[in-house]
Amino acid sequence: MPLDTSAYNLALLRVDGRRWNELRRIHAQIRTQPAADGSSYLEMGHTKVMCVVTGPSESGARRVGTTGGAAAGALGSGGGGSRDGDAEVVVSVVLAGFSSVDRKRRGRNDKGILELQSTISSALSSSLHTHLYPRSTISISLHVLSQDGSLLAALLNAATLACIDAGIAMTDYVAACTAGSTSTYAANDEKADPLLDMNHQEEQELPGLTVATLGQSDRVIVLVCESRVQVSRLEGMLAVGVDGCKQVRDIMDKVVREKGRRMLEEGAIEKGVGLEDMDLD
Amino acid sequence: MASLKRSLDRDPLAASISSKVYVRSTKSGKVQKIVREVYLRRDIPCSSKLCQSCLQAAPRDAAGRPIPFVLSDKPAGTSKFPQGHYLVPDTNAFLNAMDLFEQASAFYDVVVLQVVLEEVRNRSLPLYNRLISLTKSEEKRFYVFFNEFRLETHVARLEGESVNDRNDRAVRKATKWYSEHLARTKAKKVPAVVMLSNDRDNLRKARDEGIPACSMSEYVKQLKDGDRLLDLIPESEEGEFTKEKRTGENLYPEYFTMSKMMTGVKAGLLHQGTFNVSPYNYLEGSIRVPAFPKSLIILGRENINRAIDGDLVVVEILPKDQWKSPSTKVIEEDAVTKNENPDAEVGEDFVSEKERKALQEEVKRTQSKTTEGHAQPTAKVVGVIKRNWRQYVGHIDQSSVSQSGQGRKQDTVFVIPMDKKIPKIRLRTRQVAELVGKRILVAIDAWDRGSRHPSGHFIRSLGELETKAAETEALLLEYDVQYRPFPKTVLDCLPQEGHGWKVPESTDDAGWRDRADLRDLLICSIDPIGCQDIDDALHSRPLPNGNVEVGVHIADVSHFVKPNNAMDMEASVRGTTVYLVDKRIDMLPMLLGTDLCSLKPYVERYAFSVIWELSPDADIVNVRFTKSVIKSREAFSYEQAQLRVDDASQQDELTLSIRTLLELSKKLKQRRIEAGALSLSSPEVKVQMESETSDPIDVKTKEHLATMSLVEEFMLLANTTVAAKIYDAFPQTAILRRHGAPPKTNFDELANQLKVKKGMELSIESSRALADSLDTCVDPKEPFFNTLIRIMATRCMMAAEYFCSGTQAYDDFRHYGLASEIYTHFTSPIRRYADLVAHRQLAAAIEYEPVHPSVRSRGRLEAVCKNINVRHRNAQLAGRASIAYYVGQSLRGKATEEDGFVIKIFSNGFVVLVPRFGIESLIRLRDIAEPEPEATFDAENYVLTTAGSREVRVELFQKVRVKVTDQKDEATGKRGVKMELIRTL
Numbered sequence A: 001m002p003l004d005t006s007a008y009n010l011a012l013l014r015v016d017g018r019r020w021n022e023l024r025r026i027h028a029q030i031r032t033q034p035a036a037d038g039s040s041y042l043e044m045g046h047t048k049v050m051c052v053v054t055g056p057s058e059s060g061a062r063r064v065g066t067t068g069g070a071a072a073g074a075l076g077s078g079g080g081g082s083r084d085g086d087a088e089v090v091v092s093v094v095l096a097g098f099s100s101v102d103r104k105r106r107g108r109n110d111k112g113i114l115e116l117q118s119t120i121s122s123a124l125s126s127s128l129h130t131h132l133y134p135r136s137t138i139s140i141s142l143h144v145l146s147q148d149g150s151l152l153a154a155l156l157n158a159a160t161l162a163c164i165d166a167g168i169a170m171t172d173y174v175a176a177c178t179a180g181s182t183s184t185y186a187a188n189d190e191k192a193d194p195l196l197d198m199n200h201q202e203e204q205e206l207p208g209l210t211v212a213t214l215g216q217s218d219r220v221i222v223l224v225c226e227s228r229v230q231v232s233r234l235e236g237m238l239a240v241g242v243d244g245c246k247q248v249r250d251i252m253d254k255v256v257r258e259k260g261r262r263m264l265e266e267g268a269i270e271k272g273v274g275l276e277d278m279d280l281d
Numbered sequence B: 001m002a003s004l005k006r007s008l009d010r011d012p013l014a015a016s017i018s019s020k021v022y023v024r025s026t027k028s029g030k031v032q033k034i035v036r037e038v039y040l041r042r043d044i045p046c047s048s049k050l051c052q053s054c055l056q057a058a059p060r061d062a063a064g065r066p067i068p069f070v071l072s073d074k075p076a077g078t079s080k081f082p083q084g085h086y087l088v089p090d091t092n093a094f095l096n097a098m099d100l101f102e103q104a105s106a107f108y109d110v111v112v113l114q115v116v117l118e119e120v121r122n123r124s125l126p127l128y129n130r131l132i133s134l135t136k137s138e139e140k141r142f143y144v145f146f147n148e149f150r151l152e153t154h155v156a157r158l159e160g161e162s163v164n165d166r167n168d169r170a171v172r173k174a175t176k177w178y179s180e181h182l183a184r185t186k187a188k189k190v191p192a193v194v195m196l197s198n199d200r201d202n203l204r205k206a207r208d209e210g211i212p213a214c215s216m217s218e219y220v221k222q223l224k225d226g227d228r229l230l231d232l233i234p235e236s237e238e239g240e241f242t243k244e245k246r247t248g249e250n251l252y253p254e255y256f257t258m259s260k261m262m263t264g265v266k267a268g269l270l271h272q273g274t275f276n277v278s279p280y281n282y283l284e285g286s287i288r289v290p291a292f293p294k295s296l297i298i299l300g301r302e303n304i305n306r307a308i309d310g311d312l313v314v315v316e317i318l319p320k321d322q323w324k325s326p327s328t329k330v331i332e333e334d335a336v337t338k339n340e341n342p343d344a345e346v347g348e349d350f351v352s353e354k355e356r357k358a359l360q361e362e363v364k365r366t367q368s369k370t371t372e373g374h375a376q377p378t379a380k381v382v383g384v385i386k387r388n389w390r391q392y393v394g395h396i397d398q399s400s401v402s403q404s405g406q407g408r409k410q411d412t413v414f415v416i417p418m419d420k421k422i423p424k425i426r427l428r429t430r431q432v433a434e435l436v437g438k439r440i441l442v443a444i445d446a447w448d449r450g451s452r453h454p455s456g457h458f459i460r461s462l463g464e465l466e467t468k469a470a471e472t473e474a475l476l477l478e479y480d481v482q483y484r485p486f487p488k489t490v491l492d493c494l495p496q497e498g499h500g501w502k503v504p505e506s507t508d509d510a511g512w513r514d515r516a517d518l519r520d521l522l523i524c525s526i527d528p529i530g531c532q533d534i535d536d537a538l539h540s541r542p543l544p545n546g547n548v549e550v551g552v553h554i555a556d557v558s559h560f561v562k563p564n565n566a567m568d569m570e571a572s573v574r575g576t577t578v579y580l581v582d583k584r585i586d587m588l589p590m591l592l593g594t595d596l597c598s599l600k601p602y603v604e605r606y607a608f609s610v611i612w613e614l615s616p617d618a619d620i621v622n623v624r625f626t627k628s629v630i631k632s633r634e635a636f637s638y639e640q641a642q643l644r645v646d647d648a649s650q651q652d653e654l655t656l657s658i659r660t661l662l663e664l665s666k667k668l669k670q671r672r673i674e675a676g677a678l679s680l681s682s683p684e685v686k687v688q689m690e691s692e693t694s695d696p697i698d699v700k701t702k703e704h705l706a707t708m709s710l711v712e713e714f715m716l717l718a719n720t721t722v723a724a725k726i727y728d729a730f731p732q733t734a735i736l737r738r739h740g741a742p743p744k745t746n747f748d749e750l751a752n753q754l755k756v757k758k759g760m761e762l763s764i765e766s767s768r769a770l771a772d773s774l775d776t777c778v779d780p781k782e783p784f785f786n787t788l789i790r791i792m793a794t795r796c797m798m799a800a801e802y803f804c805s806g807t808q809a810y811d812d813f814r815h816y817g818l819a820s821e822i823y824t825h826f827t828s829p830i831r832r833y834a835d836l837v838a839h840r841q842l843a844a845a846i847e848y849e850p851v852h853p854s855v856r857s858r859g860r861l862e863a864v865c866k867n868i869n870v871r872h873r874n875a876q877l878a879g880r881a882s883i884a885y886y887v888g889q890s891l892r893g894k895a896t897e898e899d900g901f902v903i904k905i906f907s908n909g910f911v912v913l914v915p916r917f918g919i920e921s922l923i924r925l926r927d928i929a930e931p932e933p934e935a936t937f938d939a940e941n942y943v944l945t946t947a948g949s950r951e952v953r954v955e956l957f958q959k960v961r962v963k964v965t966d967q968k969d970e971a972t973g974k975r976g977v978k979m980e981l982i983r984t985l
């Protein structure tokens, strides 16, 4: 087995060979399921997720497909945008049994999954213009194929891309990533470096948080920290995380523009369907 | 159709991303496949001060600080590499010869490859930690090069290639890269980069590829003091080269594979446990496994199969017809295997004729006996899960030294460890002449099937046998006591004022925050004579309502020792202060222990106080905890306090308050005894030293005074009160101390002995029942008999242990010996680390200070408990060994006659305990008379009757008159006590 995270100080290298401020490789695609309203596929390192968006559709047809049960769960946990007249954002997350090392199946009512769903739902509601789609439902269905840390961040990014693909009006990208710290809480090391984009091993051994910002701005719309960490380290972690979000946003933006350019070339879209102002270099 | 399929070739980053696949099996036996990403890069520096290009691209941490470069620009040369060199050792070089790398005379500028570091970590955590501390030492210049992350040195495993071959290849590739990389620096003298390995194949391949490579011994020979260092090269390495020559004669059965053992243990066919050697018979071991109530016996060299005391082994139960009762015969290794030739091992019979004879008699005896009930299951060792080898102190067996040629050629000799449970170790050395007659430190390297004894290597000499310096260091090493002076980083944590530190005069000072001012109270301390580290002090005063206020004030060590600083770390490693007869090895620096923390009289000190309101019947009405400032009025010795209490003319307030405390303590003690607290005994003696020469002049058994009970009772009360409080505040992470109820079988033998010999019953249903039945074990003619039984009962007990409250159910918190539901250590923070942790937890519980993360991290606390449990035990053993040594010294050249008691009996000897010296010793039949008398042994009735050259009848518990002299034990090289039987009484 490789060394653990305590080896960082030997050469300022993390367990997978990255420096403290480096993202893992991000690979993303949109329109992966042409039959769906919107779809995406996203990899952050070995964390791999797929997303399909259905809607906005009329509320009566809310329980479409196989995602109904989980959607109800998300509703129960107070999915965002359920204010009268606004579109409802219903999120379902399914973790494939083979996605993690221990291959444990997690039920739909698993607390962790319910929380993921509710976090994603409220995060996207704050960027999507739900008031434009009254009495309708936007259903986001996420499938996790492989897990290697930063799961919530990957899910948020994939959902954003799929919503863009579905053409739902939104303020800006919701870009997310994780940040951690190079030594444990108990070590109480004041000089610990912050870390960007944690993998599974780092999440197991070190404190960390997930942060999402709205586009290029510094507006933090998601901040989840489930581990114990000294307040003094938090500022550094947050700064690195917000900076990471901007990098993630640029990567996603490139993916969207590239896809758009290719679709225009292939004639898949007529020019002038609201795309004329798009800067296609 | 869009597709998720994509080719990685198009990805510009693809070339620099690789993944590693591991397979690991979990504790429950599941196999997991783990895939890890690896990011390859070009900015990992070589860390040589010669290299400018790496220096410019040096990585920086978040604060922008670059990592300093490690490898010298003028590395030392050897005869073969005069231009200077860097070393790149492979995994086995570190695993086999870590001692060499730690030498101060050589082994500088070493590149530790990531692949090697990972392998070392997988193979041995202690060695990994030693290697890490080498990389942190600035003098040694060890640099960890992450070869697996550097694009040029990353090596992917080829199809069909074994992991070992792949790792060897990675080492060669990294070595080669270093050479080429340094050649580009255009330095005037480019150092050679030398691979160190003991693997022939790897060496050959390296040479084929043009990489400079040496085996350990080839390399060491190039050094200046090569001869001395050669001895440090472990035996196994040379074995590596000679193995092929050796004929396939294997003396021991082969070990099972790890997976076979695991499957067997899971299926219940095999059993796993810690191997213990009998102190009286080196060919008998025992192992406790959950499946059997009694421990399993492992008899004979072949069944023991190379297990050494403390190893974690797997055993297989032998068929029922081979079950035996535990040995009743003393068999000592030195007597049986004397004059064995360490060189000529091969070809000799494996189990020597003498050993066979010794064991045969055993078997005959047990098989002729019809009493099936006594037979205990026997087992044989089929494999070792984890060796518990450490470094051993011993001396060279004079009889194994060859008399011919005293040149510097390599000799093979035996080393006899001080610890009798460790078999003798075969050692090859070029310096026999210098080492004979010295205390030496050795390590065991291996024990292969072809060799009767384990083989090891020499580490260093401690000095002449029997000199005080060498024997004291030997003792400290044997019990793993950290005795080096405190490093500067620790001393830097002390208050800058030094001895001039004072409690601030102004009560507005930050130090006074939330402290009660108790300077007006009549507080005093009562300790043994000459006590310098005064942990505790007491006071009492009557209250208007007829109750009494009692305070226990403990040195406020946590004020001076802050969590996680260097001093705290050092104290947590040391765990406890160790008291030897003539020496104290402190847990905390002297300045704190004997001055600033110590509750000395007449000066103001910070304290942590527990203050109760007690009713006249010693019931607790209420209690409060507070940090405080006190001023002790007097530091009494137990004797002084006793005199003062007993002297009716003394009517001052202080004496009256001590008398009140004494009355209350008697009530407290009575209550504990009613609850079932045990009064156990261990032979305690005190060595009186001549102060000028520090030579022992006399030995005295410790006297018990009422004032000792006084202090003890209030300390127990404080400990239990604090335990309840911190458990209430931190249900998951309170540091507590428990004492498990002993398993019933522990008392089987003692109960049977009492029944057969004295017609007494020992009942052990509860601690109360045990305490009561111990009280009835009285021999009117022999006042010491009751104490003797208590000493023997103590040895049947479990050891008390520290634990973290979240790891046990509440019912298991019980302290059996004290009959207390919950208990901790709070009253001696100067000398015990557990107490310091309890102080921090109590301070947080009363909201004096915020909770520090380290005192509520369960993982951290569990590690602390594990360490201090071991340290605590070792400190006790070291203390006892020190007393035994000095008792021997005080008897030197004198012969005294003493009364003793037979506490254990064998078919060829018996053990006598002499209470006056608190020592016990084995008297063998062959010591009784010359020639050895015939003997008949009645195991049922514990009677040994001799006939022939001397006729005596010895039975268990019997009082005997013995002559006590001192004698150098040929076997262990220790000076110790020898007893001769004068007559039975």
Ligand SMILES: [Zn+2]
Pocket: B045, B046, B047, B048, B051, B052, B053, B054, B055, B181
């Ligand atoms: Zn370089």
